[in-house]
């Protein structure tokens with residue numbers, strides 16, 4: 393009160409004239425319909441916004457249409473863009489990297505709020521135009537091996553589209569393809585040339601990195617990831633779909649500091665399950681999704697059969713290991729589908745390798761016994777059932793003989809006797825198992 397009284401009775405003070413000018417409104421000022429923020433010089437208003445966090449600025453967008461416009465003007469300034477968007481994406485040891493994810497999530501909220509009055513197309517144009525100027529957010533403009541720009545772009549984009557329906561997300565996909573020329577790049581690697589070779593290897597690597605970091609890896613749930621994966625696969629024929637799936641999730645090789653796609657090993661030698669795990673996960677995404685008009689179970693099985701012959705038919709142990717990693721349901725479906733096509737000898741060979749993989753990787757053998765039992769029950773006639781068991785037993789002997797053949801020269805007599813014993817073993821177990829499974 394004392395301060396109030398003092399102010400009321402004090403003499404006019406020249407230093408308080410600014411205060412009096414605002415407090416005593418003239419007739420022209422009374423007519424002024426501009427609000428408080430409009431009356432502020434732009435620099436002062438921006439200075440106020442500079443002191444707010446990204447989330448606080450985003451909250452202002454919700455206040456009114458006018459305020460939304462002010463914020464859009466503010467975030468369009470060069471100073472704001474260089475402060476907020478052009479970060480150091482290459483220093484992976486920087487402790488601030490942790491905060492980067494949160495920062496770009498907050499930027500996503502800001503852009504989502506300040507463009508909410510626009511139709512989707514305009515909204516995307518406004519957002520992606522601003523972000524396409526950051527070199528680390530584009531596929532080819534940044535070649536730094538440890539750049540984390542695209543994964544931050546992914547965080548930003550996923551925040552923007554959270555809660556959007558499929559139709560809107562399809563628009564996002566088409567818009568993104570338009571801006572990045574993604575479909576043309578995919579076409580260049582999957583429809584021509586030898587898979588995983590030459591200059592196209594770099595382009596394949598770029599496609600993998602962009603699609604995984606921006607669209608697939610950050611999807612909040614399985615159905616979102618299925619959605620993006622199908623958007624990427626659907627435009628292409630089966631063989632190209634298989635090729636693209638291998639580009640996106642196939643095994644990679646680390647050479648020094650650089651990681652490259654490397655598929656020759658799939659053909660020439662056994663790979664550990666780590667190398668196949670991502671691919672198995674992607675195949676399961678397609679396998680476990682509800683059937684759609686343009687993507688059925690048969691499509692997934694056909695794509696699987698195409699994958700395992702790229703770049704040439706894979707080493708059998710890799711096929712078996714991929715099936716084991718994919719789990720019982722997919723493994724049974726693939727083998728039962730081959731059985732229906734009459735490929736009994738072929739599935740017998742894969743089963744022997746599945747048994748070998750289970751032994752090597754420490755999986756329960758009961759799993760394979762149950763698988764064989766399921767397949768055995770699926771055959772309609774006794775002749776087919778007997779043929780299946782016979783092929784399985786003889787395949788065991790044939791494969792062991794193939795391994796022994798490598799040592800044949802060392803002791804010819806021992807080799808012959810071992811082969812005889814293996815044949816006898818196969819014949820005996822065929823009769824015995826057939827009797828038990830009746």
Ligand SMILES: [Zn+2]
Pocket residue numbers: 481482527528534535536539540541
């Ligand atoms: Zn970069």
